[in-house]
Amino acid sequence: MIETRIGIVGLGNMGTAHAKYLIQNEVKGAKLTAVADPREERLQWARDEWGEQIKTFGDSKSLYRSGEVDAVIICTPHYDHPAEAMDAFDQNLHVLIEKPAGVYTRQVREMNERAAGCDKVFGIMYNQRTNPVFMKLKDLIDSGELGEIRRTNWIITDWYRTQHYYNSAGWRATWAGEGGGVLINQDPHQLDLWQWTTGLMPVRVRAFCQFGKHRDIEVENDVTAYVEYANGATGVFVTSTCEAPGTNRFEVTGDRGKVVIEGNRLTFWRLRVSETEFNRNFNGGFGSPECWEIEVPIHSGGAGHEAITKDWIRAIREGTQLIAPGEEGIKGLTLSNAMLLSTWTDNWVELPIDEDLFYNELQKRIEQSASNKQVNEHILLDLSNSRG
């Protein structure tokens, strides 16, 4: 079997994690052959760990043009994802990007157009799409069990981060370095799952971001967003990095009941007849539809990054459909951008957003970006406690 040769671009926290399972041959049909990072100490670490079998490059351009790889996993800082992906497509490489797809939708749209213009397989590391509890929710909605959706409500406030975390690298939590805060760094999975499970993107957004709340940072770390969908349904998304213990509770209400996902459990309150039907026929004053509380069985198994990498390799080698097509990264990013833009303009934002306006507003903040935080050290953080 000729294995698909994989290059990893960016040996930070995530790039290193991907390299480790690839080097252990955990992804059938794939072989890590090269890595790129501008930091010589990271390349030296790779050589020390893996020896000569892995080629090391000081820049991604050389890796893409080396002939050593068929496909690349891009784990650079957020801003660079689209440009790196486009360069890789141009070199006829398959691409898997880390989330988020980028920082602003204008650059991500350009990336998507480039991907559409070539025949390479383009994936994004939305590994939570393989989490059985969210797969089950999507199944309940897609199959009509929940009925037409009436409300979504996600409280995701358990992204606790300390000032020490923010101080661990100068680029963290800056407009210039990361392009945002909790929305771009911690929430991409939830912003993806919110619309992926429900199949609904809002038509407009009114959001309220707070910047540097209880933390000495310039970006948003506390957000409440209200959204409206085309069918009249509404939604709320609340997120924060400065609360403990925080909450992770996703509620979706439909015409046939309600689902709550919390603590990796999915509970389905199922109406025997739909609310619409009950309301049409009921004539007893007070009363409500008969409702069954159901603990829905959830398959075991996690939502590891390997699952997405395996799926991407399978698509490359066998032509299967991707669980997480790269083109869909723009959806969650659109929500993220819309929430910031609504706050900056103190107004509604209709979707699709005004991409140029967002870009210009972001540029203003990048220009004023302090990036002058007290930096302890540029450290590789132990991600074992993170859902990243």
Added chain:
Amino acid sequence: MIETRIGIVGLGNMGTAHAKYLIQNEVKGAKLTAVADPREERLQWARDEWGEQIKTFGDSKSLYRSGEVDAVIICTPHYDHPAEAMDAFDQNLHVLIEKPAGVYTRQVREMNERAAGCDKVFGIMYNQRTNPVFMKLKDLIDSGELGEIRRTNWIITDWYRTQHYYNSAGWRATWAGEGGGVLINQDPHQLDLWQWTTGLMPVRVRAFCQFGKHRDIEVENDVTAYVEYANGATGVFVTSTCEAPGTNRFEVTGDRGKVVIEGNRLTFWRLRVSETEFNRNFNGGFGSPECWEIEVPIHSGGAGHEAITKDWIRAIREGTQLIAPGEEGIKGLTLSNAMLLSTWTDNWVELPIDEDLFYNELQKRIEQSASNKQVNEHILLDLSNSRG
């Protein structure tokens, strides 16, 4: 013992309920002596039930001036609460009003001023203030156990009402008849408890009301509101009458942890050290404060209306402090008015609200009020399934 003589004004659902426990001498020191209602059939019903011992009046003015009562419980339609209370105060009577205090804060402010100018005891039927689970939450907050509040979030979407309910009387769910929908009719307890337990009123409100959602009514029956407090904390309030089974979940986050009230259970996630202190001292990358999940014991006992009536009688007879002073009714109503006003103006509403603007906007809707729904019959609904 000379008992305090009680008159009940309005023999609708609530007035009848109060009369029933008073006639059974369930409130020590109080005696029902008179009732007033413009509907002769309700007075006839009272005479049939209770005989000559209870005087009946076709209008409240006559009751107030009859010399038959020392105190009155006002259970008229919402709009009339302030005018009735003021007339009763002027006749030197103690007053207990049903919730809501009124429909718009301008009239309620006038009522409060009248109450302040006399020495009568003025209460409001906020019986949920005697619910042990909310008393415990207030205790945890007042005593500092939860620390400074950072977020409030109440999802109260289990006020399910069918079209049949709305059709049961022509005045229901109309601007002219009730002055609003779910906020003025179903939510007054929650709008009171939200600020009573936390001790916090917002400084500004941005709300999104939907009118006649899945129901043929003109008033709001689906609301999402975002609020900001003076200390930087934020809050969300979501309510609806057209979802089944709906949710009733109140979460309050503080510097020392989190409380969730749901299903009449109170769970306290208590941090060993406050978030502020943990954040100041932590230097381990990822990490969060040690947190204990505590099931807080809740006294048994309900939140019956009798408890508030007993408390009011005790205050009249013994000079004790009221659990629910009438003057505090304006707080919940302010939130309710602010949510509508924010929707109508599609903008922020700062507190205190512009009372004249609200009044004028409400008048416009009263003038256009259809009140032409298909009416089945003017029935007394069985309230046993209601939290009213």
